[in-house]
Amino acid sequence: MHVELDEPKCVAAGQCVLAAPEVFDQRxxxxxxxxxxxxxxPELHDGVRxxxxxxxxxxxxxTDK
Structure with a gap:
């Protein structure tokens, strides 16, 4: 799995951090x-999805790696 984050689109809701704190943080x-x-x-994939x-x-x- 490859993760891309479009920072300009981000609205700072923080839902990603709640779902996958090992992969996302907030400024x-x-x-x-x-x-x-x-x-x-792989053990983090469900949270990232x-x-x-x-x-x-x-x-x-x-995307698939």
């Missing part, structure tokens, strides 16, 4: 999501 100054790793380990589904801005894109 302190504006709450915009930050991608911690673009190639999460959930993050992509619940993102209100559709700012997360997942």
């Amino acid at each position: 302190d100054e504006d709450g915009i999501a930050v991608l911690l790793t673009d190639t999460p380990s 959930e993050a992509a589904v619940v993102c209100p801005a559709a700012a997360i894109r997942l």
Whole structure:
């Protein structure tokens, strides 16, 4: 799995951080999501998929590696 985050689309809802805190974080100054790793380990894939589904801005894109 490869994860892409379109930061300009992010609305700082934080849903990705709740779903996959090992993969996403938020900047302190504006709450915009930050991608911690673009190639999460297999045990994190379910959470990352959930993050992509619940993102209100559709700012997360997942592709096969």
